[in-house]
Amino acid sequence: MPTLINPQTAAPVASLTGKKLNIGLYGFGCVGQGLYGVLNDTPGIRVGIGQIVVKNPNKRRNLPAHQFAFSPDAIRNNPSIDAVVELIDHADDAFEIVQQALRKGQSVVSANKKMIAEHLPELVALQAEHGGAFLYEASCAGSIPIIRNLEEYYDNDFIDRLQGILNGTCNYILTRMFQEGADFNTVLTDAQRLGFAESDPTLDIDGFDPKYKLCILTLHAFGLFRKPEEVLNLGIRQVTAHDLQFAREKGYKLQLVATSQKVNQNQLVSYVLPHFIPEKHLLYNVSQEYNGVIVQTAFAEQQFFMGKGAGGYPTASAVLSDIAALTYNYRYEYKKVYQQLKLEALAQYPLHVYIRYGHGSPIFERLPVHNLEARYEAGDFNYVIGTVDLQDLHREQAWLRQNDVFIAVL
Numbered sequence: 001m002p003t004l005i006n007p008q009t010a011a012p013v014a015s016l017t018g019k020k021l022n023i024g025l026y027g028f029g030c031v032g033q034g035l036y037g038v039l040n041d042t043p044g045i046r047v048g049i050g051q052i053v054v055k056n057p058n059k060r061r062n063l064p065a066h067q068f069a070f071s072p073d074a075i076r077n078n079p080s081i082d083a084v085v086e087l088i089d090h091a092d093d094a095f096e097i098v099q100q101a102l103r104k105g106q107s108v109v110s111a112n113k114k115m116i117a118e119h120l121p122e123l124v125a126l127q128a129e130h131g132g133a134f135l136y137e138a139s140c141a142g143s144i145p146i147i148r149n150l151e152e153y154y155d156n157d158f159i160d161r162l163q164g165i166l167n168g169t170c171n172y173i174l175t176r177m178f179q180e181g182a183d184f185n186t187v188l189t190d191a192q193r194l195g196f197a198e199s200d201p202t203l204d205i206d207g208f209d210p211k212y213k214l215c216i217l218t219l220h221a222f223g224l225f226r227k228p229e230e231v232l233n234l235g236i237r238q239v240t241a242h243d244l245q246f247a248r249e250k251g252y253k254l255q256l257v258a259t260s261q262k263v264n265q266n267q268l269v270s271y272v273l274p275h276f277i278p279e280k281h282l283l284y285n286v287s288q289e290y291n292g293v294i295v296q297t298a299f300a301e302q303q304f305f306m307g308k309g310a311g312g313y314p315t316a317s318a319v320l321s322d323i324a325a326l327t328y329n330y331r332y333e334y335k336k337v338y339q340q341l342k343l344e345a346l347a348q349y350p351l352h353v354y355i356r357y358g359h360g361s362p363i364f365e366r367l368p369v370h371n372l373e374a375r376y377e378a379g380d381f382n383y384v385i386g387t388v389d390l391q392d393l394h395r396e397q398a399w400l401r402q403n404d405v406f407i408a409v410l
């Protein structure tokens with residue numbers, strides 16, 4: 001069990017109230033430049049960028065050269081920096097940056113879901129020990145204010161299910177393939193050009209990025225630390241025109257959906273899988289780079305958040321909100337952890353799925369399919385509809401990613 005932030009015993013958050021905040025910014029890519037623009041376009045904001053650190057000294061920048069440094073020491077050794085904003089695309093370097101700042105008791109804002117999901121227990125413990133706040137609203141669902149809502153608004157309401165489209169790139173690709181019949185690689189290139197895609201697009205299209213987000217949200221919604229490697233993620237790399245045609249004929253849309261849901265009083269199941277979504281579903285109209293999150297609670301019942309899930313300015317708006325929150329000494333208290341909901345992760349869980357496979361595929365030797373409802377075989381378009389167990393999918397996920405098999409929940 002990691003050290004937790006107990007408001008009674010944790011080191012107090014270093015006060016940043018009432019002063020003009022001087023931030024040290026790591027990264028000046030899509031989101032870093034978005035933040036620069038957002039800060040410039042926000043009248044009266046009492047936040048300035050004291051130093052920017054980037055990686056590549058040979059890159060052309062759209063600001064004067066003297067504003068950039070290339071060593072983290074330019075921020076670490078600068079006594080005028082009040083707080084750190086980490087917006088780089090490298091998870092290990094980001095963890096080093098964030099860890100060092102938190103050890104100094106500094107407060108940090110980050111958007112790096114991979115780094116956060118992989119190190120949540122340590123990051124929570126560092127805050128408790130040294131007093132710096134660590135805020136990361138932009139890491140999950142872009143501009144949607146979901147983490148602070150889970151922490152504050154749903155503080156006392158029991159959450160039964162959290163489900164969402166958490167990856168703007170995949171949603172953008174699927175929307176354009178569905179609406180225009182566009183080719184997968186062409187649309188992925190467009191998503192990269194528009195700044196939606198991760199530097200390594202595998203993280204998006206194989207569903208790792210929404211899985212990292214799901215792990216973070218699961219902690220804030222259910223108080224359960226989930227290690228990313230324990231959560232199944234299958235993405236949209238293998239989607240073909242046949243799968244989209246199947247969706248159209250049935251009146252569905254194809255979307256990549258992340259789910260954490262209570263199965264009974266003390267068990268929680270989490271996974272990221274493509275879904276065929278019917279028209280009446282709240283996620284049906286989430287298109288392009290938008291994200292959508294449904295929160296199902298005991299008392300409020302179903303609520304739905306939608307907003308842009310990627311892009312420089314929308315993501316920077318969430319970063320800005322976190323920076324502003326630092327000025328009133330806000331920090332996450334991981335309230336659901338303290339409520340001791342005593343949930344444990346469930347590995348076995350039946351899923352009703354469509355499985356499309358290539359001619360001669362050994363799929364049924366790898367994956368037991370139960371309750372077979374339909375089987376269609378026509379040369380290059382073969383599928384079954386039936387039930388598979390989450391645990392079997394998890395065991396076979398590496399094989400499934402590398403073969404001509406596409407699986408979607410019905």
Ligand SMILES: NC(=O)c1ccc[n+]([C@@H]2O[C@H](COP(=O)([O-])OP(=O)(O)OC[C@H]3O[C@@H](n4cnc5c(N)ncnc54)[C@H](OP(=O)(O)O)[C@@H]3O)[C@@H](O)[C@H]2O)c1
Pocket residue numbers: 026027028029030031032053054055056057059087088089090093111112113138139142195196197198199309310311312315
């Ligand atoms: N793009 C989005 O829509 C979006 C949405 C939500 C969250 N995020 C997250 O936001 C973060 C930034 O994403 P991005 O899209 O802005 O990435 P990006 O456009 O690829 O920019 C990355 C920046 O990080 C810098 N960098 C890389 N390693 C560094 C290091 N060790 N020290 C200092 N600087 C370093 C790069 O420096 P150079 O300029 O010298 O190459 C570049 O300026 C990522 O964690 C991403 O997952 C992005």
